[in-house]
Each structure stands twice: as C-alpha cells, then as structure tokens.
C-alpha cells in the first residue's frame with residue numbers, strides 16, 4: 001500500500017512503527033497509510049534556522065507574489081485534488097470545491113495583501129508616532145517584525161486543504177516558516193498539496209515542512225518565538241494550551257475550536273418572503289454541506305414560535321430530498337456524503353443521543369443503514385437529522401444543544417418569543433461561537449440584536465430581504481474577514497486580511513527622538 005511521507009528538515013520521511021490506514025469513508029476501501037515521524041525537535045530547529053532567515057529575507061511584496069504563484073499552481077491541479085477529497089474525505093464534488101477553492105482563495109487573498117506591503121524586507125510601521133507626553137521631544141512608534149520562531153500548525157480533519165493552506169498563507173506572508181501537521185484521517189489531500197507546493201521550487205528552503213501522522217513529542221520542542229496555531233476539538237485545544245512546554249515558553253497560541261453557531265430569525269420574517277426562502281436555503285446548506293462537518297455550520301436555529309410550523313415544514317422538504325440522495329459522493333447525483341471516519345460516525349450518533357434528552361427528532365434516523373451506491377451498512381453515513389426543543393427548554397442554558405457540538409448533519413430548532421432578549425440569551429448559552437446570523441428587515445430588531453449578540457461571536461452575518469439574492473450561507477469564511485470566536489470557540493483570531501498577520505509578528509515600541517526614529521524607519 002502506498003505510504004505518505006512527511007517532509008522534515010528538507011527530506012522526505014516515510015515514518016516508522018505501526019502505520020495508520022487511510023480509507024475511503026463511503027466504501028471503507030483502504031487508500032494509503034501513514035506512520036509516525038521522529039526527529040521533530042531537529043525539524044523545528046531547521047525550520048527556524050534555515051527557513052526563518054530565508055523567508056524573512058524576501059520582501060513583503062515578494063512573499064505575496066509567491067503566494068499568488070502557489071494559488072495558480074493549486075488551481076491547475078484542482079481536478080486531481082477534488083478526486084482525492086472525494087475519495088479520502090467523503091466529500092461530494094461541491095464539498096471538495098468548498099475546501100480546495102477556499103484554500104486557493106486564501107492564497108490569492110494574501111497575495112493581494114502582500115501587494116499592498118513594502119517591497120523591502122524587515123519591519124512594518126504600525127500607525128503614526130506619538131509624543132510620549134505633551135511637549136516631549138521623545139516619541140513612541142510601534143513597529144511589527146516577523147517572529148524568529150516557527151509557525152506550528154495543527155489542523156482538523158474536516159478542511160485538509162483550506163486548513164493547512166490558509167494558515168500557511170498568513171504565516172508565510174508575515175515572514176515566518178511553517179511546520180504543518182494535518183489531521184491523520186484525511187491527510188491524503190493535505191499531503192498531495194504539500195507535495196505540489198514543495199515541488200514548485202518557488203518556496204525558499206525551509207519555508208514549509210510537513211508532519212504526517214501523530215503529533216508525537218512535537219510540543220516538547222516548542223520555542224519562545226514559535227507560534228502554535230491549532231484547529232480542532234475544544235478538548236485537544238485545552239491540552240495544547242495547557243501543555244507544560246507551551247506554558248513554560250509562553251509561545252504564542254491560537255486556538256480555533258468547536259462552536260454551536262446559531263441563526264436568529266427575526267419576528268418580522270414571514271413565510272413566502274424572499275428572506276424566509278433564504279433562511280431555508282441557508283439552513284439546509286449549513287446542515288448538509290460536508291455532511292455538517294464544518295466548524296461554522298449552523299447548529300441552532302432560533303425561530304419565532306409563530307413561524308415554527310412553516311419553517312419546519314419547508315426545511316423538512318429540503319432535507320427529505322437530500323436524505324434521498326445521501327450516498328457515495330463518487331456518484332455526482334448524490335448530494336451528501338458520509339462522515340469522514342468511523343470515529344466521527346460514532347461520536348455523532350452518541351451526540352444525537354445526548355441531545356435527545358431535551359429535544360424531539362423531527363427528521364432523520366441516525367441508525368439508517370441503506371445509502372445510495374454502497375452496500376447496506378457500508379460507509380460512515382448519517383442522514384440529515386433535525387431536532388426540535390420546546391420554548392421553555394430553548395432557554396435552559398445547560399440544555400445539551402447549548403453545550404455539545406454534534407459534528408455531523410445535525411441541527412436543532414429552538415423556538416423563541418421573538419424578543420431580542422430571548423434570542424440573545426439563547427445565542428450566548430452557546431458560550432461563544434465562530435459565527436451567528438440575524439435574518440430580519442426590522443432595523444430596530446437588527447440594531448439591538450447586533451449589540452446584544454456581537455460579544456458572543458467572532459462574525460455576525462446580517463441578512464435582509466434587500467441583499468437576499470446576493471447573500472452567501474453563513475458558514476463561508478473569507479480571507480478578508482476575521483475567523484475565530486470567543487469562549488468555547490477557542491478565543492482565536494485568524495485571517496482578517498492584513499490584521500491576520502499580527503499572529504506571527506512581534507509588536508515593538510520604538511521609543512526615541514523624532515530624528516532617530518525617522519532615520520531608523522527610513523523616512524526623511
């Protein structure tokens with residue numbers, strides 16, 4: 001069986017010991033294997049000492065140009081990459097494009113950021129210099145410089161392309177070399193993208209290293225100038241943040257964890273309106289795209305009791321047609337594929353059972369065995385599941401739908417009385433989310449809801465009848481927009497255009513005479 005290799009210290013490593021077998025989650029056919037790599041301390045040292053100077057030595061603008069070249073390269077390999085994502089990720093073609101085009105989009109986005117930066121290596125000036133106090137000849141000027149460590153990227157299984165490439169684009173643009181560890185179960189796509197990037201010849205030596213298989217003792221080698229950027233479950237995130245070496249070094253840590261994203265339907269949204277149709281379309285997309293394995297997927301649908309029946313009926317229509325076309329994603333007629341592994345299927349089923357204590361199931365059978373294009377019982381499928389709570393249960397902060405993310409095609413209808421206060425109480429019961437959405441035309445409701453919800457959210461989508469035709473489902477993340485949410489979502493912050501570079505840069509105050517500062521910073 002083909003073995004995928006890590007690329008560490010400038011050489012390919014097939015790994016050693018017991019190998020993990022990567023499978024097609026629709027057919028359970030084995031595809032390739034991955035084994036643990038060793039020498040991770042040396043690999044990080046090499047990235048810092050060889051990659052660091054090489055990447056920092058490029059001008060800011062040149063780094064952007066390289067990202068643009070990589071975007072084109074991945075685009076030209078798009079069909080091959082989609083085929084891999086369908087096979088190893090259980091992705092439909094649409095799901096695969098979401099991940100791969102997302103990756104290409106972040107490369108292109110940060111190529112554009114790079115184009116706005118100086119055509120010189122070194123620092124970025126941050127804001128204007130200010131006198132230290134009134135009448136002082138001394139001034140303070142903030143500057144940003146690339147940290148002299150490595151960016152250690154640990155990614156989740158659900159976006160093997162976007163997760164790895166997106167983090168890389170930002171770190172590289174900021175002038176920091178990357179060691180990337182994709183999740184094991186879907187590593188085939190990440191490994192192929194890494195091969196393409198490394199074979200391209202456009203990256204300076206040491207700019208990008210790939211660690212496949214388990215993280216092993218990677219975190220034991222974290223250094224004080226390193227940045228650890230993690231995406232995955234809250235449990236693993238907490239373990240990484242609390243790792244004794246990470247704590248001892250004060251290495252910078254960014255956590256993107258799980259999230260109970262909610263949409264709030266305003267009391268003015270009426271069945272039959274374009275906005276109501278948008279709600280239905282968005283909820284169906286968010287429930288079923290990538291079989292619900294998206295950190296930004298809508299888990300809680302907060303709906304006025306007055307339109308609950310209409311909304312449920314309209315959503316059930318959509319879900320029925322998707323459930324009938326859930327099956328092997330290699331058949332393009334199928335609209336939803338399997339979960340990505342047996343463990344994910346098991347976790348999703350146990351999560352649905354957990355939510356059952358405070359909900360009733362209005363659509364879907366978590367134990368359904370027959371799916372399109374595969375033998376009964378084969379593949380890690382779960383059909384779309386819609387749950388519903390009562391008005392009273394929806395407000396219980398400790399209810400399981402506010403506490404537990406089921407990482408699959410599962411959402412819960414939560415009726416409310418149409419007040420901003422109740423909507424805010426429900427949204428904030430999720431303890432911090434990546435994204436929330438308000439669907440409303442009532443400006444007063446939107447204004448008050450924005451202020452009430454924003455502290456619980458990393459991103460708030462405002463959808464109204466006026467922009468319904470142009471609206472994108474809330475789970476789409478764009479490189480110009482901040483990604484990350486407070487509280488249980490990890491309190492991380494990634495992307496967001498130029499702001500996103502800050503994760504990898506040291507902000508230093510230069511304090512001195514005006515002339516000295518001007519000379520240092522290259523001004524007249």
Ligand code: NAP
Pocket residue numbers: 154155156157158159181182183184185213214215231232233234235236237239240255256257258259294295405407434484489490
């Ligand atoms: P996970 O089990 O936490 O794994 C995430 C990554 O951490 C994998 O690469 C995993 O490696 C690695 N890992 C596991 N234990 C580790 C340890 N002790 N030290 C260092 N690395 C370790 O999460 P997952 O199941 O892949 O992803 C699903 C979760 O990610 C969901 O909860 C989802 O909400 C969240 N997610 C969040 C975002 C976001 O942006 N906020 C985006 C996507 C997903 P192995 O695969 O080799 O075990």
